[in-house]
Structure formats: C-alpha cells, structure tokens
Amino acid sequence: MATDYQGELEKLNNTYRQIAAVSDADGLKKQIAELTEQSAAPDLWNDPSAAQALTSKLSHAKTELAKLTQVKNRLDDLATLVEMAEEESFSDPKTGAELYAEADTELKQLAGELSELEVKTLLAGEYDERFAVVTIRSGQGGVEAADWAQMLQRMYLRWAERHGYPTKVLDTSYAEEAGIKSTTFEVSAPYAYGTLSVEAGTHRLVRISPFDNQGRRQTSFAGVEVIPLIETTDHIDIPENELKIDVFRSSGPGGQSVNTTDSAVRMTHIPTGIVVSMQDEKSQIQNRAAALRVLQSRLLQLRREEENAKKKELAGDVKASWGDQMRSYVLHPYQMVKDLRTNYEVGNAAAVFDGEIDGFIDAGIRWRAAGGNEA
Known part of the structure; x- marks a missing residue:
C-alpha cells in the first residue's frame, strides 16, 4: 500500500507543534540567555558543585533547543523532498522512486525522534528535572x-x-x-x-x-x-x-x-x-x-x-x-x-x-x- 505522505507529514507536524508548545522554545531561549550570563561570572567556579549544575543546565537547554530547531528544519525539508518526488515521478519515474525511498527513510527517522521528544514532555513531576542519585x-x-x-x-x-x-x-x-x-x-x-x-x-x-x-x-x-x-x-x-x-x-x-x-x-x-x-x-x-x-x-x-x-x-x-x-x-x-x-x-x-x-x-x-x- 502506497504511503500517504501528506497525511503522515501532517501527523508529524501536529506532534511537533504539541511538543514545541510544551517545551516552550521561547522560554528555552530566555533560559539559555540567563544561564549564559550567569556562567560568565568570574567567581563561578568558587563553588564547583554549583558551577557544574549551572553548566549542565545550560548544556541541556541548548541541546533541547537545538533538537527542536533541527527537527523543525527536517520536517520542512521532508515536505520539500516529497514535493520533488511527486514532480519527478511524472518526468523521471526512476528518480522519483529514489526520492520517495529517501523520503520513506527520513519519515521513519523523524517519527522515532519525535517519539523520543514527546516522552520528554511527560516529565512534569515535582522533582523530575533534578539530577539523580x-x-x-x-x-x-x-x-x-x-x-x-x-x-x-x-x-x-x-x-x-x-x-x-x-x-x-x-x-x-x-x-x-x-x-x-x-x-x-x-x-x-x-x-x-x-x-x-x-x-x-x-x-x-x-x-x-x-x-x-x-x-x-x-x-x-x-x-x-x-x-x-x-x-x-x-x-x-x-x-x-x-x-x-x-x-x-x-x-x-x-x-x-x-x-x-x-x-x-x-x-x-x-x-x-x-x-x-x-x-x-x-x-x-x-x-x-x-x-x-x-x-x-x-x-x-x-x-x-x-x-x-x-x-x-x-x-x-x-x-x-x-x-x-x-x-x-x-x-x-x-x-x-x-x-x-x-x-x-x-x-x-x-x-x-x-x-x-x-x-x-x-x-x-x-x-x-x-x-x-x-x-
């Protein structure tokens, strides 16, 4: 059965929008700016434990924002790839088939990565954001x-x-x-x-x-x-x-x-x-x-x-x-x-x-x- 690319893309984009709303990209940007300013303090490493906690939070925030940005860019690129495959399938069926195969691979990878990001949004417990012992x-x-x-x-x-x-x-x-x-x-x-x-x-x-x-x-x-x-x-x-x-x-x-x-x-x-x-x-x-x-x-x-x-x-x-x-x-x-x-x-x-x-x-x-x- 042929893949409904437009339908699958809409599902992935809906999932992304839900994740982005919970993850709060704007809030992450603000947090990164604040933590970056704090990390520049000259006396930061006077307290190594506090410094490590701060730099770890900064690294985590940057990683989360980068993941959101990267996934959004890949979703946009995938939509373009599907359009190209549709156009090529009429003029050059072989190239069209290759592009569809590439789209299939990217579709599966993005679905997996969005699933991982979605799990992170479920961590909303009182102490969930803490380090672990x-x-x-x-x-x-x-x-x-x-x-x-x-x-x-x-x-x-x-x-x-x-x-x-x-x-x-x-x-x-x-x-x-x-x-x-x-x-x-x-x-x-x-x-x-x-x-x-x-x-x-x-x-x-x-x-x-x-x-x-x-x-x-x-x-x-x-x-x-x-x-x-x-x-x-x-x-x-x-x-x-x-x-x-x-x-x-x-x-x-x-x-x-x-x-x-x-x-x-x-x-x-x-x-x-x-x-x-x-x-x-x-x-x-x-x-x-x-x-x-x-x-x-x-x-x-x-x-x-x-x-x-x-x-x-x-x-x-x-x-x-x-x-x-x-x-x-x-x-x-x-x-x-x-x-x-x-x-x-x-x-x-x-x-x-x-x-x-x-x-x-x-x-x-x-x-x-x-x-x-x-x-």
Whole structure:
C-alpha cells in the first residue's frame, strides 16, 4: 500500500507543534540567555558543585533547543523532498522512486525522534528535572546477586555515558567473592531523576551461573532505588543531635587499603535509621558533605513517600508498589529482557547490558503518565 505522505507529514507536524508548545522554545531561549550570563561570572567556579549544575543546565537547554530547531528544519525539508518526488515521478519515474525511498527513510527517522521528544514532555513531576542519585543493592542469591548488582551498575553507567551525562560513584561496598553488596552514584544531568525514576524496583536475572561448577541455572535479584538530588532550596534541616557520624578507612576490592587515613564517613540519621556511607572523596570533610547531601535527598524522598502514602490511605488504597519485581533479564534457556509493567521486551540482552535501555525507559515513562504508577 502506497504511503500517504501528506497525511503522515501532517501527523508529524501536529506532534511537533504539541511538543514545541510544551517545551516552550521561547522560554528555552530566555533560559539559555540567563544561564549564559550567569556562567560568565568570574567567581563561578568558587563553588564547583554549583558551577557544574549551572553548566549542565545550560548544556541541556541548548541541546533541547537545538533538537527542536533541527527537527523543525527536517520536517520542512521532508515536505520539500516529497514535493520533488511527486514532480519527478511524472518526468523521471526512476528518480522519483529514489526520492520517495529517501523520503520513506527520513519519515521513519523523524517519527522515532519525535517519539523520543514527546516522552520528554511527560516529565512534569515535582522533582523530575533534578539530577539523580541511584543506589543498587544485591538481593537474594548470594554471590550471584552481588555479581548481578555490579552488572546493573555498569548498565546504568554505560547508559549515562551514551548520553554524555556526567556520573560520579559516591560509594561502593564490595562483596567478598565477586561483585558488590551495594553502590551509590550520581547522574548529573537535568531530568535524570524523572527519566531514571521508572527504573526503581526489583530486577531479576536468570542465567547459567558462572560461579557454579555444575552449570546450574540460577535466579538472582537486585534492588534499584532512584531519588532526586537535594538542592539548597529544599530546606531539609537535620539537627546535629539526630546524626551519628563514624569515620573509617576507605577500602576497595579485596579489602585492600585505598587511603591511609580515616577519610571515609558513615552517617546515620537516628530518627529514621537511614545510613549513608561515603568514601569517594579524598578528605573526611568532603565525604561528610557528600554524605549529608545524599542523606538529605533520601529524607526528601521519604517525606514525599509519606505524603503519597497519606493520600492513598485517605483514598482507601494502601498498597505499596516499591520493591515489586518490575523487569526480568533471562539469559537461559533463551535470551529476553522484559519489563513486567509495560510488556516492552527485547531479545538482545547483551545490548541492554551495554546501556541500550532507552526503549524500556520511554515505555516506563509513558506507562506512568497513563496512570500505571500513582506514587
């Protein structure tokens, strides 16, 4: 059946207009001008964290505006290409067919890119535009689960790398035999929290165990937690008497000493029992500041969860969804990665482990926007 090019073009242009209205190109231009002016301040890098946040927001705004401009230009070029194909099909059918084939390719590519841009417009939650703090913990499965947790860490770090998002591993607790007990890292990009928050939950791996000399199939679990990074405007004050702070010597794989001083910090929030460890920075003061920031982020998330739980209780729905198994990664007897909420699945597990998870994330964001997760 012949492609209705005019009909398809109108659909794409309608989608673009909706995206442009939500994205607010004029607002982006104004934001870029303001951030550019702020980035020129001579004392900008006196506060490296604030400077990095500002430059990241500026880069993100420029990228979003460039995408909108580029897509609009390509839509206009595609309309011209279709007109040329229609004209050539009468005078030179061969050239006309080649132009139509080129139009088909561009039509599919633009449809895919507009779909990606459309997903971004669904990130309108209170904290969606924040940077993200991701924590991965091994679950049931012993050494298998510890290895699985490390595989997940690599998957998310590779995903961030593919998108050019800066990351920083804040803390890692290594398992004795292989893998990790837990890890916490930042993804420093605008909307990282809104994007990655759909990845929170329990991830299940089924494979032939590389640690079992009998080659048996094993199932292991790991939990992923995603919280928004705290900002100075959030006002999460923690009295000193609510904190217990321990210092210890940083260590790496195999228990080998990384530092020769007690620079690592373990911070416990006594009222809630939340514990944060930090050993990435070189000094105890830096680790203490980083631990406090992550603790504040977790308390902010806790406050939000309590507010949502109260709303659900008032509505008569007290079911909790955190921790429910949300995705299965099967490597034996066949290969398939399937999200159990959206039913999105792929057969190339190796690509997924190498960070190709945008399809899962986009499907998750659409699922949430459609009411799949009221939390």
